[in-house]
Amino acid sequence: MKTELKMIYWKSGKFWLGKFEEHPEIMTQGRTLRELEENLRDAYEMMLMEDVPENYHEKAIAI
Numbered sequence: 001m002k003t004e005l006k007m008i009y010w011k012s013g014k015f016w017l018g019k020f021e022e023h024p025e026i027m028t029q030g031r032t033l034r035e036l037e038e039n040l041r042d043a044y045e046m047m048l049m050e051d052v053p054e055n056y057h058e059k060a061i062a063i
Contacts, residue, residue: 005044009036020044 009018012029016036019027026043030036 007037007040009033023047 006021015029017029018036028039030039
């Protein structure tokens with residue numbers, strides 16, 4: 001299942017800055033819009049998996 005979040009972004013000097021509307025605490029930058037999007041995805045993944053140990057298990061469940 002993919003999550004879709006709204007990216008808010010703007011140009012500041014040499015870099016594009018951005019954050020997620022739903023998670024304003026996640027903010028990053030990139031030299032291009034593509035790099036900004038990649039960095040935001042990475043930051044979001046790190047936030048979700050921050051407390052999870054390396055040897056975790058996965059299981060799909062119906063909701």
